[in-house]
Amino acid sequence: MIAVVNQKGGVGKTTTAVNLAACLAERGHRTLLVDLDPQGNASSAYGVAETTLHIYDALIEKCTLSEVCLDTVIDGLRIATAGPDLVGAEIELVSLENRERRLRTILAPLLESYEYILIDCAPSLGILTLNALTAADSFLVPLQCEYYALEGLARLLQTVDLVRANVNPELAFEGIVLTMVDQRNNLSRQVEAEVREHFGERVFGSRIPRNIRLSEAPSHGLPIILYDAQSRGAVAYRELGSEFLARRGGESRESRETQSEVIGAPSSPQQAQGGRNDDGTP
Ligand SMILES: Nc1ncnc2c1ncn2[C@@H]1O[C@H](COP(=O)(O)OP(=O)(O)OP(=O)(O)O)[C@@H](O)[C@H]1O
Numbered sequence: 001m002i003a004v005v006n007q008k009g010g011v012g013k014t015t016t017a018v019n020l021a022a023c024l025a026e027r028g029h030r031t032l033l034v035d036l037d038p039q040g041n042a043s044s045a046y047g048v049a050e051t052t053l054h055i056y057d058a059l060i061e062k063c064t065l066s067e068v069c070l071d072t073v074i075d076g077l078r079i080a081t082a083g084p085d086l087v088g089a090e091i092e093l094v095s096l097e098n099r100e101r102r103l104r105t106i107l108a109p110l111l112e113s114y115e116y117i118l119i120d121c122a123p124s125l126g127i128l129t130l131n132a133l134t135a136a137d138s139f140l141v142p143l144q145c146e147y148y149a150l151e152g153l154a155r156l157l158q159t160v161d162l163v164r165a166n167v168n169p170e171l172a173f174e175g176i177v178l179t180m181v182d183q184r185n186n187l188s189r190q191v192e193a194e195v196r197e198h199f200g201e202r203v204f205g206s207r208i209p210r211n212i213r214l215s216e217a218p219s220h221g222l223p224i225i226l227y228d229a230q231s232r233g234a235v236a237y238r239e240l241g242s243e244f245l246a247r248r249g250g251e252s253r254e255s256r257e258t259q260s261e262v263i264g265a266p267s268s269p270q271q272a273q274g275g276r277n278d279d280g281t282p
């Protein structure tokens with residue numbers, strides 16, 4: 001189970017969750033996409049926002065989570081939808097016992113049914129995102145290559161450390177995905193180099209270019225691999241999917257774990273060698 005998080009808005013969380021989930025399902029892995037954002041962007045990206053039951057109803061135990069899950073246009077991919085009522089959960093959950101464990105509890109009966117569960121988080125570090133980090137085995141951070149990109153990351157990693165210390169010691173760092181990359185832009189290249197220097201192999205080699213087709217796809221209710229399979233966006237998300245699966249097959253869980261101290265630490269010679277050049281080549 002992977003939480004897609006970054007409290008910064010508009011960095012490509014939903015686009016990554018929606019399209020990575022599609023690519024995993026396309027490769028035959030039973031996948032569930034959980035929309036945990038009151039904006040419901042992941043739900044509308046699959047054209048299923050207008051349903052009666054949402055994840056909020058499962059969180060307040062009005063129904064089970066499996067009753068909320070719907071099929072999508074992709075075989076093997078289901079989605080638990082979110083609606084604006086989820087805003088209320090931020091407040092209502094606060095007074096409940098085990099408030100940060102609610103999502104984990106309602107997901108538990110579904111764990112056997114899916115190989116991958118991706119949670120699309122809202123741009124906040126509120127109680128909903130805490131629920132995602134408490135339920136998840138790992139977290140994936142989409143990062144837009146722009147000024148201040150690293151600033152919010154330190155706070156996110158502090159939150160992760162708190163979650164590890166209090167409720168979920170096993171929470172692993174899945175990695176950073178660079179999104180909306182513009183190779184012609186100097187700043188984008190500089191930020192990418194900096195992020196790779198700090199985080200070394202934790203940064204996925206595949207990066208997502210800025211691609212207009214990616215921003216058009218949601219209004220058609222389709223993931224990019226169905227909307228325009230030949231687009232650069234589709235190629236990039238398929239590559240990310242392959243890399244994601246290869247990493248999981250090829251590496252032990254322990255080696256993916258990290259501490260937030262990595263921020264600000266000078267990169268080791270090993271990291272520097274293992275990093276990639278600006279053009280993404282090893
Ligand atoms: N690689 C890309 N190329 C072009 N447009 C993109 C790309 N990735 C995302 N977008 C567009 O940028 C906007 C923000 O992306 P997205 O919704 O995925 O970010 P988010 O982090 O989920 O936002 P929020 O914090 O509001 O949930 C959307 O309009 C989306 O279509």
Ligand SMILES: [Mg+2]
Nearest residue numbers: 013014037041
């Ligand atoms: Mg979003």
